[in-house]
Amino acid sequence: ADTVKIGFVVKQPEEPWFQDEWKYAEQAAKEKGFTLVKIGAPSGDQVLTAIDNLKAQHAQGFIICTPDVKLGPSIVAKSKINNLKLMTVDDRLVDGSGKPIETVPHMGISASKIGEQVGEAIAAEIKKRGWKPEDTGALRISYDQLPTARDRTDGAIAALTAAGFPKANIVNAPEAKTDTENAFNAANIAITQHPNFKHWIAFGLNDEAVLGAVRAAEGRGFRAENMIGVGIGGSRSALNEFAKGQPTGFYGSVLISPKRHGYETSINMYDWIASNKAPPMLTLTTGKLVTRDNAAEVRKEMGL
């Protein structure tokens, strides 16, 4: 028989998260002795090109985190035509009407769930510090151009309001690009607009967004004791903050484990191809809040 060849297509190859997923997928490939083809596909047409490319090099299946979940129908159709087995990771495909495509095995996180975790963490910390909600402003560093980003921030808002945080105190700060500098500028203006707040909280689509908000708040005199920022990802950006001598306004980050996502999906796909053992249709992983105090342990626990 042919040697097994599996594609691993991700939407943002530069992002550390996906670098890690790839790293753990490589680990699986080494253990099982299959070939892993890593392709970055940041846009819809590149996804289609990647699938063609996989077919051309005789891969038998692939795992994908797509740049847009609405590409679902065309990815499903294309892999069927090209006779490739398909699994999704991180983000789940949806059909034309927005419902998840349940025929495709998926392992991932729900964007709104992870957002909710952020919201809950912040709410808990507000309570602990005993801030009055009316004195507290919330920075929603938003990037609504990206559907997952919107789902995450909306999740956080849902959890915050459920915990009694006043909706009126949530300030939308749209960033023009998803880097720290743009988040900084967005947050800076939002703070200018609301001189009345004594404390600030911040959330966004990833650690970089929250980091920008934290830096902006620092510039305006809101330091660790008056700022609670919680990111998503547990990336180096977050760890750098925890490594600083003094605590900063970057309180924590919801860490999701690239290890399971990268390693397990690859193993599942291999078994599916090699021994026709179908993978579980749905595995949802959850994030875990890491803070200055527990970051090292949690990461160790997760095998990172």
Next chain:
Amino acid sequence: MTDSKTAPALDLAPGSSNTERRAAFWRFVDDYSLILIFIALFAVLSCTVEYFFSWDNVVGLALSVSQIGMVACTMMFCLASRDFDLSVGSTVAFAGVLCAIVSNATGSVTLGIAAALMAGAAIGFVNGAVIAKLKINALITTLATMEIVRGLAFISSQGQAVGVANEAFFSIGSSILFGLPAPVWVTLACFVLFGVLLNKTIYGRNTLAIGGNPDAARLAGVSVDRTRILIFLVQGAVAALAGIILASRMTSGQPNAGEGFELNVISACVLGGVSLMGGRASISGVLVGVLIMGTVQNAMSLMNIDAFYQYLVRGTILLIAVLVDQLKNRRQSR
């Protein structure tokens, strides 16, 4: 008027037939240097990269450059007339979204396509009119419309991909004719059409003249403004066509499609020898420019090159390709 008694005054390049043959050889190399580079690249990759030289892969490669290829044809006109268009990427996205919305609303794919094409042409017309009539710099104008049209795409779709209900729509992007996918045929048709337009028609010749020297062209009776507007209008329509086909391939119109598309298209053209100073363009050059860009990307995926190192390779190849092409000019000057 034909008092041609007096012998042609000039005995040019006395040279023997030998030097003539050598000159002819160099002329050939000059004219086709990029094509030769591409053939060499293709040959090397075929021998060294597994699966590269397979029908599946070649079709995949063709498909991957089909959108860029279409728009590069019209961008060639735009650059040849000394203009510049950054708005094509946004137009691709907006046309896809609009086509999906209108198709869903009316239930007719044809109407959706018509609406998208018309919107594309309208965007192009606005670009052209502002640039030609109000004399605003093309870079700024199309940067502005790039933003505006991207905004329209987000607003009309509310930031979400718009799926299409009518399945007939998908066939545009996925049907196969004589072994090749439909988008590839459309792209080939564009190359033929715009090649003929450039080289054989007054439209193309006027475009080159305008790019070469707009003032002189105007004094020679070329309707400069009208031609420039037409160039942008056609460019808008073709970008919309690319957007429709892309949406069909992806089965939904996506508002953030085509980001960075404009730079890829312009690079392909410049790589293909189109001068940013206007007046110089060749369709075969643009075709090769598009193919080189696509091939490099394709081969890197096949060779499983690390994502970070792909940046290095892409940049280096780009440099080498123009550098080799440049050698001819060095030989020519002085």
Next chain:
Amino acid sequence: MTDSKTAPALDLAPGSSNTERRAAFWRFVDDYSLILIFIALFAVLSCTVEYFFSWDNVVGLALSVSQIGMVACTMMFCLASRDFDLSVGSTVAFAGVLCAIVSNATGSVTLGIAAALMAGAAIGFVNGAVIAKLKINALITTLATMEIVRGLAFISSQGQAVGVANEAFFSIGSSILFGLPAPVWVTLACFVLFGVLLNKTIYGRNTLAIGGNPDAARLAGVSVDRTRILIFLVQGAVAALAGIILASRMTSGQPNAGEGFELNVISACVLGGVSLMGGRASISGVLVGVLIMGTVQNAMSLMNIDAFYQYLVRGTILLIAVLVDQLKNRRQSR
């Protein structure tokens, strides 16, 4: 040699004092039209937008354009000499990363800064040398280095933000002098320095001459190649400086910083009246170009304009600004 009896051969501008005064007025409007536009814009926003005219906001605005402002100064030289540089965004990112890495490795922030500046200068030197000596199109060259340098940023950081251990580093970006943050001072210094360089030094005058007519400059013995290389080298170093300051402000070097930075910088310059055809530039124009771009973005955020509609507003304002500025040229050309 001094038989200057014969009436002045050429008589420039006869005009009465009245027409002269009118001409002077128009010359003033022409020279400062963009500044007037900006002042008007600023005044209107101050009256209509809450919090706009507050010290905090103005400082925030200045900070938000400080990186763009620095690099716009050198981009002005680049455009004025008829060149183009797309690699600055990547250089910003790479310099930030490198500075962080070297600082951590050596424990010395100074060494980190020196390494980053030198790397930036080296990148600029390569750009300049390839463009000037190998005569490769600037767009393609800097597109290639943009890719390559971005790749280097990712590779050296392994795609991760690089934190800096030494806290002294953060003070570059966050310390306040006489009420203004240090980065704003640096940017102001750049404007003064490059303004003087452009208008008062041989370097600046040669740059304009090269952009205005490269052949004329070369034939007059100006060392065209050397000047062009120097322009790119300085540009690289200043981009690196911007990257260092950005890293300091963000307290880490991030490999994906500065994406799209180059287009913002170039737009600001063009908005400020720098001609893409070379030979024309003014430092006050560039300053205003930078400020207009920053102000519009700032005001939109203050007015809570929806992210999607911000695209529309940005595009429209850009168009209006150049259009108004254009009116003067229409009046000038009879």
Next chain:
Amino acid sequence: MSFLEFQGIGKAFPGVRALSDVSFGVDAGSVHGLLGENGAGKSTMMKILGGEYVPNEGRLVIDGQPRAFRSAADAIEAGVAIIHQELQYVPELSVMENLLLGRLPTRLGLVDRRRALDWTRQRLNALGVDLDPRAKLKQLSIGQRQMVEICKAVLRDAKILALDEPTSSLSHRETDVLFRLVRDLKAQGKAMIYISHRLDEIFELCDAATIFRDGRKVADFPTLEGITRDTLVQRMVGREISDIFGYRPRVQGDVRLAVRDVTGHAVAEPIGFDVRAGEIVGFFGLVGAGRSETMRLIYGADSRSGGTVAIDGKTLRSSDIRSAIRGGLMYCPEDRKEDGIIGVRSVAENINISARRNHLRAGMFVNETNEARTADIFIERLRIRTPNRRQEIRLLSGGNQQKAVLSRWLAEKDLRVLIIDEPTRGIDVGAKNEIYNVLYELAERGVAIVMVSSELPEVLGVSDRVIVMCGGRITGEFTREQASEEAVLARALPEGAARADANTTRTVSP
């Protein structure tokens, strides 16, 4: 041995041999004329002297030292200054900065503007040139720009000065200034090369001359004493041209072009005149008289604020070049580099750009065979020196570019009115003669011709009628019989200046 020696110089471009084995010497304290047909290789030789081109064979010897220039800077270093045929100035910079390009004075690293201004004013004054040092070049007329170019070279205080057609855009008075300069420099012992197609200038200025033909030296004249004009022409073009203008009288028809009350930029009072079918009307005036501006208004290249233009009684739409062309009115512009040629396109393209609309297939496809034929006809008829019709026109010599631009209009088949601005600027005697013949032929076919020219002999020699302009208005009109040099010039000079200047005007032999 002369101060400057060209020894066995050869230079080839792809497909073109521009120079083969040319040797001659130029003495210090003398002006050496260089003559030859368009494309004979004169400018190429100057570019070799200026370090722009490296010769394939041969060498330069200056003051006994062999020299191999690698760049323009090398040549400047060695004391060579060149005034190029194609003006090389920076339009956005001031007169002062253009004059001091590459060598602005500095103080503490900053440009010393004051010193530069003083220096410029003083030197310009000394040269008798009145130009505002602060004016930008783009604000000056072509003639003034050429003057700046001349001063730029002269002010370098070089030992060797080469002038490649310096007078092509100059009026009489500016030419006088230039000649005075050249004589002064000669007296100072400079070695000078002077290239011109105006033979009377050669006779007036030069001590010696060399003639080029097809890239070879065909004659050397160590002195011009006793040499006749006919001898030079004969050696240059290889045939006799007894009367270069060769005027032929012809019958004139009805009024073809009627210009009424045209006003617009640079026109001081409404302009009106008629031209009959078969008539050639010469427009004379000094630089800046407003002739070119008037013609651009008539053609529609600039928008006019009033007045009408009619052809055969049919009024043209205002400010619309295409309607002018469709009505049979064509305009050949004076500034070939800015308004004439499309540099990066082929000779054939440049010739056919307008006329090809008459030969389209299916309304849009160009007729390539027809275009090739048209191009070849003119290349032969006007002796355009080019390896073939596909050559990019910017690679042709200046005069040959001019011929190609002219052909563009001559190729129009329903030409009714031709306005032709400085038609023979930079054109050799042989080709001039040929162009005049073409004009006569056109006139004989019934075309009404307006010829704007700053060369008085040409205006007098070719026109049926002469109209004189000065300061944006028509100041005189003469029939061929009435038109004498003195009468025409008197009307061309601004009032007041007229008397003072009338005596100092050079006499020009036709």
